[in-house]
Amino acid sequence: MASYGVEERGCLNSLEYRLFFKNNKGEYISPLHDIPMYADAHKNVFNMVVEVPRWTNAKMEIATKDTLNPIKQDVKKGKLRYVANVFPHRGYIWNYGAIPQTWEDPGHKDENTGCCGDNDPIDVCEIGSKICSRGAVIQVKVLGTLALIDEGETDWKVIAINVEDPEAANYDTIDDVRRLKPGYLEATVDWFRRYKVPDGKPENKFAFNGEFKDKDFAIDIINSTHDSWKALINKKTDGEGLNCTNATLSESPFRCDQTTARAIVEAAPVCGPADPIPTDVDKWFYYEKK
Numbered sequence: 001m002a003s004y005g006v007e008e009r010g011c012l013n014s015l016e017y018r019l020f021f022k023n024n025k026g027e028y029i030s031p032l033h034d035i036p037m038y039a040d041a042h043k044n045v046f047n048m049v050v051e052v053p054r055w056t057n058a059k060m061e062i063a064t065k066d067t068l069n070p071i072k073q074d075v076k077k078g079k080l081r082y083v084a085n086v087f088p089h090r091g092y093i094w095n096y097g098a099i100p101q102t103w104e105d106p107g108h109k110d111e112n113t114g115c116c117g118d119n120d121p122i123d124v125c126e127i128g129s130k131i132c133s134r135g136a137v138i139q140v141k142v143l144g145t146l147a148l149i150d151e152g153e154t155d156w157k158v159i160a161i162n163v164e165d166p167e168a169a170n171y172d173t174i175d176d177v178r179r180l181k182p183g184y185l186e187a188t189v190d191w192f193r194r195y196k197v198p199d200g201k202p203e204n205k206f207a208f209n210g211e212f213k214d215k216d217f218a219i220d221i222i223n224s225t226h227d228s229w230k231a232l233i234n235k236k237t238d239g240e241g242l243n244c245t246n247a248t249l250s251e252s253p254f255r256c257d258q259t260t261a262r263a264i265v266e267a268a269p270v271c272g273p274a275d276p277i278p279t280d281v282d283k284w285f286y287y288e289k290k
Contacts, residue, residue, distance in 0.1 A: 004035065006135035009070075009268035013058070013275040015080065019071040019135045020265050023248070028261035031137070032062050032069040032121060033233060033246035033254075037101040037226050039139040044219060045163055048124045050136040052096040057082040057281050060134060062098055064120060067245045067264050071135060082281045084198035089191055094125035095132040099158065102225035103232050106240050110154045113207040118153040119240050122225045125157055125188060127177065128165035139163045144174030145218035147207035148192050154207075156225075157192065158218055159185075174212045185212060198285045 003024045010016030021031045031049045039045045051060045059074040059081040074081040104117030140160035148155040231237040244254040
């Protein structure tokens with residue numbers, strides 16, 4: 001099983017913070033392009049890059065438009081983004097992240113939703129009991145998916161469980177989640193529906209009336225986004241501003257050497273003490289469901 005490391009640059013909770021990735025050889029890599037989608041294709045086990053640990057608020061994400069795609073905090077109007085605590089939720093209610101080597105193509109209209117992709121890798125909500133660390137690369141079993149329509153774009157949310165979770169063997173389908181964690185799927189829909197309301201946005205919409213699709217459907221969607229990524233990394237489609245620099249894909253025209261990769265990382269500020277988190281991040285929003 002491949003292992004990966006991370007290197008922090010800049011100060012946590014600042015605009016300069018970056019989390020770069022290394023492979024088990026100590027080489028700098030892109031978590032989006034160089035980490036394989038499958039951890040075990042025969043068992044349908046996927047790699048997941050953890051961007052946001054459960055119960056935290058900082059909207060961290062793979063920087064798809066930055067060279068080597070480090071994790072950084074999303075910014076809006078010059079300020080770092082934190083998701084609001086919409087009662088009864090506290091931060092993210094799962095370990096949240098992405099499946100590498102996938103891309104929801106904004107030039108492709110999804111036949112299931114009628115909306116184009118959101119220009120990001122496919123998102124994962126990991127429902128296991130362990131709180132994973134930011135930048136961890138874990139192996140997950142896919143259970144199903146939810147089709148969020150976020151500001152007119154298709155934004156699939158894959159439901160999965162860490163294969164190392166003590167209860168992973170009990171989960172194989174989305175119905176197992178419904179049976180063993182009653183209320184969790186409903187809470188997931190509620191979270192995605194309302195998390196932008198404190199920012200003045202309307203409630204989000206869903207395809208399929210907010211119903212979860214099963215494991216086979218989810219895996220088909222993931223494989224479709226992998227095909228889109230392959231076209232992207234081989235320059236067969238327009239990347240819509242995405243940075244495809246990678247360190248290991250021998251057939252890709254975007255491959256760079258380690259001297260170049262190291263220079264990219266070393267150009268970022270050195271890691272320092274974390275900046276304080278704004279106090280209003282802990283505010284709890286009470287909002288009546290419509």
